[in-house]
Amino acid sequence: MTEEDEAIAAYRAQLLTEAELARADLDEIEDHLRALAAELRTSGMPASSAIAEAARRLGDPKQVAREHARVRSAFGAKLSRARAWSAAALLMVPLAAFAYEVLPFVGPFSHEAVEIAFGAALVLALGLRIGWARPLALGGIAFFTVLSAIAIATSSNTSLAWILPFLGLLAFLAPWRRGELAPAGLALALQVWAFGAAIFALGFMISTEDGHTYISSGAQLAFVTALIALAGGVVRARWGAIASLVSGFALAASLFEILQLRFRMHDAGVFVIAIPALVGSGALAAAIGALLAWRSARSSLGTLRGILS
Amino acid sequence: MHRAMRPGKELVAASATPLVLAILHKGASYGYAIIQEVRELSGGQLEWSEGMLYPVLHRLEDQGLIESYEERGDTGRKRKYYRLRPDGRKALAEERRQWDVVHAALAKAWRTA
Numbered sequence: 482m483t484e485e486d487e488a489i490a491a492y493r494a495q496l497l498t499e500a501e502l503a504r505a506d507l508d509e510i511e512d513h514l515r516a517l518a519a520e521l522r523t524s525g526m527p528a529s530s531a532i533a534e535a536a537r538r539l540g541d542p543k544q545v546a547r548e549h550a551r552v553r554s555a556f557g558a559k560l561s562r563a564r565a566w567s568a569a570a571l572l573m574v575p576l577a578a579f580a581y582e583v584l585p586f587v588g589p590f591s592h593e594a595v596e597i598a599f600g601a602a603l604v605l606a607l608g609l610r611i612g613w614a615r616p617l618a619l620g621g622i623a624f625f626t627v628l629s630a631i632a633i634a635t636s637s638n639t640s641l642a643w644i645l646p647f648l649g650l651l652a653f654l655a656p657w658r659r660g661e662l663a664p665a666g667l668a669l670a671l672q673v674w675a676f677g678a679a680i681f682a683l684g685f686m687i688s689t690e691d692g693h694t695y696i697s698s699g700a701q702l703a704f705v706t707a708l709i710a711l712a713g714g715v716v717r718a719r720w721g722a723i724a725s726l727v728s729g730f731a732l733a734a735s736l737f738e739i740l741q742l743r744f745r746m747h748d749a750g751v752f753v754i755a756i757p758a759l760v761g762s763g764a765l766a767a768a769i770g771a772l773l774a775w776r777s778a779r780s781s782l783g784t785l786r787g788i789l790s
Numbered sequence: 791m792h793r794a795m796r797p798g799k800e801l802v803a804a805s806a807t808p809l810v811l812a813i814l815h816k817g818a819s820y821g822y823a824i825i826q827e828v829r830e831l832s833g834g835q836l837e838w839s840e841g842m843l844y845p846v847l848h849r850l851e852d853q854g855l856i857e858s859y860e861e862r863g864d865t866g867r868k869r870k871y872y873r874l875r876p877d878g879r880k881a882l883a884e885e886r887r888q889w890d891v892v893h894a895a896l897a898k899a900w901r902t903a
Contacts, residue, residue, distance in 0.1 A: 505870065506844065506848075508868065508870070509821060509844060509870045510841070510844065512820070512821070512822070512863070512867065512869055512870070513821050513822045513840065513844075515865070515867075516822040517822065517840070538840050539840045539841040540839050540840060540841035540842065541841075542841075544841070545841035545842070545844075548841070548842060548844075548845040549844060549845055549848070
């Protein structure tokens with residue numbers, strides 16, 4: 482191995498410590514280094530200095546790797562292996578506990594089983610550092626953490642320990658640097674928040690004067706459209722942005738519907754804090770998510786290209 | 791005496807897309823050659839951070855404005871080339887129109903300054 486080969490191997494290794502670049506991208510950078518070093522040698526620079534100067538001109542490998550990783554995923558910078566695997570492991574714990582608790586009592590076609598399957602897919606995608614997994618997990622965990630915090634604040638039955646794994650997860654998933662989450666990633670995180678708000682709103686039963694019980698129609702519409710918005714967000718389609726906007730309006734409508742329950746609520750604290758905070762913020766998140774998703778959409782129909790990267 | 795300064799980072803970044811599209815409009819090229827051409831075109835005044843070219847190329851590729859393919863280069867090693875796609879030609883025309891507007895406005899402003 483020549484001195485040049487060794488220097489190039491070291492530069493490639495440094496790139497890989499910051500982000501997982503594709504082999505084709507690494508080869509492209511190597512090609513550039515070799516071409517630049519050859520030019521410097523031709524201009525009279527000693528071979529030993531030429532490769533070092535070429536590496537210097539190419540730039541700090543960590544910064545180059547970060548820029549590559551940011552561009553390569555439409556949703557933002559890829560998590561480092563350590564953060565991604567830590568987040569996946571932390572998420573697996575409550576998921577496994579939930580599965581252990583409910584799976585023996587429900588069938589494989591129950592909604593709990595579907596939720597566990599979705600959770601397992603998310604854990605896998607996080608571990609594989611697929612671009613959309615991070616914003617999906619971030620939005621979901623952020624919503625669940627706030628929901629748990631409200632439950633702790635308003636109920637003596639909920640322990641603070643319940644929230645700790647989720648705070649840990651947030652530390653791994655939250656963007657630490659400016660611009661770490663691209664607009665498409667931010668849109669996705671907000672749309673998950675809206676989806677969480679829709680599920681929360683679905684939990685309120687409205688009793689009519691003639692004794693019938695029904696679930697807020699706004700919440701039902703919000704649930705369906707938020708789910709569509711998430712799918713659209715992953716493929717970066719404009720229809721996802723439209724669905725997100727509809728879910729925002731539907732959540733606002735459901736908030737109005739649920740507020741009609743004012744005098745039937747036993748726990749005024751939950752009513753005053755949780756409903757406006759969670760459903761209202763869901764409506765706002767869906768609206769902002771719609772704007773970001775529209776601006777970052779790849780096309781009207783979206784694209785499956787890069788969906789697994 | 792005031793020393794002539796090179797264009798700042800922001801201006802260099804803003805001109806990256808139209809320059810890359812314009813260079814590829816002349817024919818397929820690869821990263822190192824693109825950097826060389828930018829240097830020649832600007833008489834050495836536009837100093838690109840070389841490692842930052844590739845994220846620009848990959849973004850344009852992701853936007854469907856350019857496409858890449860591999861071919862053996864003059865050294866016998868595989869090399870990644872980029873070429874303009876039809877959407878890239880449209881984007882270049884639009885970039886050119888916008889930069890012409892800016893250029894015309896600045897030219898008028900400086901004539902009266």
